[in-house]
Amino acid sequence: MLRIASKLTSRVSSSAFPTRLSPLPASSFRSFTNGLELEADMVVPDAIRMINYALRQWRTERSLGAFRLGCSVLKHCLSMEFTEGKDPKRENSKGMALLTLSTLLYERGEYSEAIEKLEGVQELTNSYLGVRVAALETQAGLHLELRQDDLAAVAADKCMKVVENQEQARDYEAQFVRAKALKGLIELVNGNFDSAEDFFDKSLREKFSDGTAGLSYAEFLHKKQDYPLAKEVYRNVVQGAIEVKNAGRPYLGAGNFSVDELIVGSMCALGQLELLMGNSGNAEHYLTQALSRAEEAYGDSKHPTVGVALTSIALMYRRKAIQDRSSTLLIQEGIYRKVIDILKVPSVESESEDAAPLVDRSDIAALARGAYAEVLSVQENRKDEGEKMKNLAESIWQHRRMSLADALDSETSIIDSRISRIL
Structure with a gap:
């Protein structure tokens, strides 16, 4: 110690x-x-690759530039064809992109924005x-x-x-x-x-x-x-x-x-x-x-x-x-x-009505x-x-x-x- x-x-x-x-040890838990x-067949592979790339860039550098790059990649992912439409795989991929974007915002201390992105997930009724x-x-x-x-x-x-x-x-x-x-x-x-x-x-x-x-x-x-x-x-x-x-x-x-x-x-x-x-x-x-x-x-x-x-x-x-x-x-x-x-x-003194x-x-x-x-x-x-x-x-x-x-x-x-x- x-x-x-x-x-x-x-x-x-x-x-x-x-x-x-x-x-x-051996356990009764599953x-x-x-x-x-x-599972792999529940998402669009290209979307997951973009999500992983965005998170990896942010986690590797932890800089403002890496944060902006990560957010840009995720927002681009959300605008791509493979996250549009009502197909469950696409909605799952869009949901994962929003969850990851919320995580980046949370880790930067931007709580209001992180919560806002999470609210958007509820629109994905086929996910x-x-x-x-x-x-x-x-x-x-x-x-x-x-x-x-x-x-x-x-x-x-x-x-x-x-x-x-x-x-x-x-x-x-x-x-x-x-x-x-x-x-x-x-x-x-x-x-x-x-x-x-x-x-x-x-x-x-x-x-x-x-x-x-x-x-x-x-x-x-x-x-x-x-x-x-x-x-x-x-x-x-x-x-x-x-x-x-x-x-x-x-x-x-x-x-x-x-x-x-x-x-x-x-x-x-x-x-x-x-x-x-x-x-x-x-x-x-x-x-x-x-x-x-x-x-x-x-x-x-x-x-x-x-x-x-x-x-x-x-x-x-x-x-x-x-x-x-x-x-x-x-x-x-x-x-x-x-x-x-x-x-x-x-x-x-650091608190104000308009502050985060x-x-x-x-x-x-x-x-x-x-x-x-x-x-x-x-x-x-x-x-x-x-x-x-x-x-x-x-x-x-x-x-x-x-x-x-x-x-x-x-x-x-x-x-x-x-x-x-x-x-």
């Missing part, structure tokens, strides 16, 4: 961490497939049901990250209605479970655990324990303190998402519900659970994997998802130090300082600052600095159902890196 920590405090690098997961991917579900699921996810919970609930309700009106559709049951799990996630965000239980039925345990629905189900089990089953579901989601990513198949997700965010989010949550179960070695493995994957996906050590992953790692060291009665003050301080630099809290929506990750930022304040306060010559940090953390804390102190001490709180919220 100290070897990895020393690298974290000096330079965050994906090469510092292992890149392979240990294989899963493989990661229907409802979450498009595969999973394409439309993915768009509404992502729309809800973006609203959750923006703390627009009412709008997220509206998107989730619409998703359920779209599915219920397509009972004869291919993979109807999988999409129905996915829509229900989305509503369950919103209940978890709002602290309604009993209501959330109504949306996580045995179908998730027996048939569809994968994708974003699987991750939300695992978080529900995590909160329910059914740790063995939560761990199994988390691992199933991790393995399935990596298989899809490595195979390069068209995954039905975008924005903060893309396959990259799914991998990072499930690893982060699994690492938190492993620490709670007393498996600190496994916790370190998964959390550092999450950090490595986040940096690999976004090519930026200051991407917000990297900051959320780092927060989970720092809190791992904090809890382990408490459990072992050891000191990791220098390690923790180095990580907290990085997190604070990444997750800057928007100032009130600000992504408020203040609870994650406050959690890091609150833990950092503890590190400072135990050092005799830095107590005043620690008190100032504590006051700052409490001033930006916005969680409606628990105090910052409770969140720091809670063993069942979960940092969901997809939506930058604390469940």
